[in-house]
Amino acid sequence: MKLRQVFPRFRGRVSLAKMMVREDATELVRVDLAKANGSAYFGQTGMIDAGGRVGDGQDGQIQFDRLEFESPEDLMRHLYYTCMRSNTSEPPWTTDGSTVFCPRRFDGWSCWEPTLAGTVAENWCPKFVLGFDPRRLAYRTCHENGSWFVHPHSGREWSNYTNCIDTEDMQLRRLVNDIYIGGYTVSFLTLIISLCIFHSFRTLKCTRIRIHIHLFTSLALSCLFWIVWYKFVVEDPDVLNANTGWCVGLHILLHYLMLVNYFWMFCEGLHLHLVLVIVFIKDIVAMRWFVTIGWILPMVLVSLYALVRNTQPLDTEHCWMNESHAMWLLTIPVCFSLVASLVFLINVVRVLLTKLSSTSPHPAPLGLRKATRATLILIPLFGLQHILLPFRPEKGCSLERYYQIGAALLISLQGLCVSCLFCFANHDVIFAVQCYLSRFFPDLVTHPFLESNGGQPATQSRDVVV
Numbered sequence: 001m002k003l004r005q006v007f008p009r010f011r012g013r014v015s016l017a018k019m020m021v022r023e024d025a026t027e028l029v030r031v032d033l034a035k036a037n038g039s040a041y042f043g044q045t046g047m048i049d050a051g052g053r054v055g056d057g058q059d060g061q062i063q064f065d066r067l068e069f070e071s072p073e074d075l076m077r078h079l080y081y082t083c084m085r086s087n088t089s090e091p092p093w094t095t096d097g098s099t100v101f102c103p104r105r106f107d108g109w110s111c112w113e114p115t116l117a118g119t120v121a122e123n124w125c126p127k128f129v130l131g132f133d134p135r136r137l138a139y140r141t142c143h144e145n146g147s148w149f150v151h152p153h154s155g156r157e158w159s160n161y162t163n164c165i166d167t168e169d170m171q172l173r174r175l176v177n178d179i180y181i182g183g184y185t186v187s188f189l190t191l192i193i194s195l196c197i198f199h200s201f202r203t204l205k206c207t208r209i210r211i212h213i214h215l216f217t218s219l220a221l222s223c224l225f226w227i228v229w230y231k232f233v234v235e236d237p238d239v240l241n242a243n244t245g246w247c248v249g250l251h252i253l254l255h256y257l258m259l260v261n262y263f264w265m266f267c268e269g270l271h272l273h274l275v276l277v278i279v280f281i282k283d284i285v286a287m288r289w290f291v292t293i294g295w296i297l298p299m300v301l302v303s304l305y306a307l308v309r310n311t312q313p314l315d316t317e318h319c320w321m322n323e324s325h326a327m328w329l330l331t332i333p334v335c336f337s338l339v340a341s342l343v344f345l346i347n348v349v350r351v352l353l354t355k356l357s358s359t360s361p362h363p364a365p366l367g368l369r370k371a372t373r374a375t376l377i378l379i380p381l382f383g384l385q386h387i388l389l390p391f392r393p394e395k396g397c398s399l400e401r402y403y404q405i406g407a408a409l410l411i412s413l414q415g416l417c418v419s420c421l422f423c424f425a426n427h428d429v430i431f432a433v434q435c436y437l438s439r440f441f442p443d444l445v446t447h448p449f450l451e452s453n454g455g456q457p458a459t460q461s462r463d464v465v466v
Contacts (some may be wrong), residue, residue, distance in 0.1 A: 071314065075128065077107065084113030102142035107159045115142040125164035133166040134448045172401055175407045181230050182410025188223040191216050191415045194423035201432040207283045209269055212422050214294055215264040219415045222257040229254060233319060240318045247319040252306050255330060259298035266337040267294050268343035297333075305329045376420050 098119040104375040107127065115121040120141050127134035139160040141149035151158035198204050198213050233239050233247050240247070267290045274281055308325040309315050393399040423429055437445040 006458040010051045012230050080106045082258060100146040102146050102148050112140050117142055117146045132164040133151040133377055136164050138164055176404045179408040180412045184226050186417025187413055188220055190419040191220040197423055197429060203432045204428060211268055217263050218257060219258040222261055223415055225254055243317060243319055251320045252302060256298055256302040257282045259301060260294060260336045264294040266341055270349050273344045299335055
């Protein structure tokens with residue numbers, strides 16, 4: 001399992017940023033090979049990008065198998081020599097003086113075979129260029145005099161790859177990124193409101209609420225910095241190419257906050273498990289352990305990840321957005337937290353069913369209702385919805401579009417979901433807000449004491465809201 005499967009929010013958003021990156025790796029390969037071989041067949045090309053600008057040389061984010069090639073340059077070198085290997089066996093450019101061919105060319109991406117003058121050569125779009133659809137065709141025009149088309153702006157032989165760009169896929173990715181930004185903004189605002197409520201009432205001072213505060217704080221920070229990442233990194237290819245220290249630091253910070261989110265979800269499940277299984281435990285001791293697990297342990301793991309990744313030169317480009325084997329240092333603890341959360345959830349439901357069935361006059365229906373309600377409440381808290389996200393449809397599948405949009409909504413609105421379930425719909429929060437509003441608007445808001453005939457709901461450190 002790859003980290004982007006465990007951290008599915010990296011899917012799509014990273015891909016769009018990579019599609020916006022412009023590299024000069026193939027240009028370096030051209031210069032290197034031209035110096036080494038002095039071959040006249042190694043042609044320069046230009047390409048018009050999505051914005052209508054003419055580039056010198058092939059640009060684009062290269063995807064390559066690191067088990068087979070150490071770098072994009074090695075891939076280009078392999079393609080070049082494969083293309084030019086058959087030069088000695090190909091026919092002469094003219095046979096009887098009347099038939100003229102354009103010579104074989106390697107333009108940095110594709111190998112163009114000798115083509116009859118006055119025709120248009122076709123080639124499948126390269127599959128190793130991110131954002132290209134390998135099912136489409138690229139074109140290259142051969143003039144009547146046996147020379148390849150030269151672009152008037154760049155003055156170089158030009159292969160037309162503009163048809164290779166999967167515009168529908170790019171539009172989808174832009175839509176998904178817009179959904180992420182909008183969802184994170186809504187989640188951030190609701191989380192801030194929830195934190196203000198938690199800190200405004202003395203009655204909301206218990207272990208369970210304190211854990212909520214830590215979780216809400218980590219989620220709010222994560223939402224804020226994801227918005228910064230989208231606006232100032234993903235949408236600015238120059239930042240990705242510059243690979244400055246601040247964007248690398250932002251990458252590390254985002255990974256840290258993502259770990260913090262998972263670990264505080266784990267702490268929420270662990271706390272409920274302790275409340276139901278271990279009845280007597282000191283709240284101060286429990287909170288110390290929770291803070292260590294939720295804030296300090298992720299810092300250690302991310303520091304180790306950054307140190308290991310920084311030693312791999314190919315993993316430190318483009319603000320560290322490319323996949324790296326160092327990601328396993330984060331994947332393993334995240335998988336552990338998800339599995340543990342699932343175990344906690346099953347045990348909580350089991351205990352609730354057992355306890356409710358012995359105290360209710362109608363044990364089975366009431367127990368099932370409360371267990372179902374507890375399950376629905378705990379799922380967004382534990383983050384178990386992320387377990388379903390790795391089952392992504394294959395690229396090009398009709399369901400991929402709906403999967404991408406659904407995943408973006410589910411992930412970016414997690415903060416809103418948690419705020420609604422554990423703040424806005426929390427019985428203690430509703431009671432505290434009603435008491436406060438009834439003092440200023442007695443005609444509009446009835447005091448909870450009057451509604452419950454003088455009975456005040458207790459706020460204890462071991463309340464389990466079901």
